[in-house]
Amino acid sequence: MKAALQNYQDRMRRVLDHIDRHLDADLDLDTLSAVAAFSKFHFHRQFTATFGLSVHRYVQLARLKRASHQLAYADALDVTDIAMDAGYDAPDAFARAFRQRFGQSPSSFRKSPVWEPWLAAFGPLDNARSKLMQTTFSTSDVMIRDVPPTKVAIMEHRGSPEALRATIQRFIAWRREANLHPSTSPTFNVWRSERRPASPADYSVDLCVGTDRPVAGCGEAIKAGEIPGGRCAVLRVVGYTDNLEPAALYLYRDWLPASGEEVRDFPIYCQRLSFFPEVPEHETVADVFLPLK
Known part of the structure; x- marks a missing residue:
């Protein structure tokens, strides 16, 4: 049972690694279920049960986290390019999603970030990762x-x-x-x-x-x-x-x-x-x- 659980968790961990490594790619259910070697008909529920949030929300939060870092710390990057990298077809769609999540427009966040809503928004992402990403030392x-x-x-x-x-x-x-x-x-x-x-x-x-x-x-x-x-x-x-x-x-x-x-x-x-x-x-x-x- 212990070995089976470890194998299951390793497969789920592979999914999180794949998402982080391929934020610019198509991260649909077919792709991610194949990475985990799980049936695509059950993978969505397995992921939600394991991490406490859906695949779609996890991917969206991971992309928005990268985008928010780029806005705050990389002035040379254009907002339109950041929006495209985050998986949005148009800056307006990115701006709506960003404002809904953080209470600020991307341009306002770039000028003067309000970090309290930012920290609250990424709580679920951090909690999901902590379930299987805890490092043990020797x-x-x-x-x-x-x-x-x-x-x-x-x-x-x-x-x-x-x-x-x-x-x-x-x-x-x-x-x-x-x-x-x-x-x-x-x-x-x-x-x-x-x-x-x-x-x-x-x-x-x-x-x-x-x-x-x-x-x-x-x-x-x-x-x-x-x-x-x-x-x-x-x-x-x-x-x-x-x-x-x-x-x-x-x-x-x-x-x-x-x-x-x-x-x-x-x-x-x-x-x-x-x-x-x-x-x-x-x-x-x-x-x-x-x-x-």
Whole structure:
């Protein structure tokens, strides 16, 4: 029974991977049921029973998520092209669907995103993925590295996690103006609080880009700093790297007590190595660093 369940879940996981990899393709029931090797007459109900939403809604949300990221973070992309990539035949149809889902037109979202409805809209998508996409870690996944110090420019986020995406948007705009592209200047997040502290006002994270350039004159939002060098336990996460809390919990709860190591006086942090929507979400990569003595 356990092997049969695992096989069933693997087939459903293949479907989610296929959707994420082929958002520009025709993702009809015939195609997706064939990927899962299930009968097309039952696949729709199987998918809904497994993930809590229909195939059509899942595909629509996945495409709208990519489109919203492109609107917010990729100014060079035309709204019409984004609409076509999202599977809509005309910008008007895309605008209606976007407004219905997020309460803003695509052009309004591009200028000034309101992130609370965005987060609520993608709750069902995140819940569906979490059912079968939970990553398990083992001690063999953790490497101990000697990490060199890295000078960084920092934009601090202090306050509610719900406002983090607005800070990320400002950070991306600033580093674009500063010509600090992720391909040449590494990206780090330093977590100075829990992901969900008791009081949202206590949430604290630093958005960092590695650079030796002076940051004086870049405005109050940017300051110079350094991620110190030293020994670190490093855990790589591949796929759906929006939430790295499970990796951090594994390092603290499971790996650290069994390792005999002691932590150093610097917060846990991550380096983001690839980004959605430049790559499909299941191909995003991040390394989580736990500083050690």
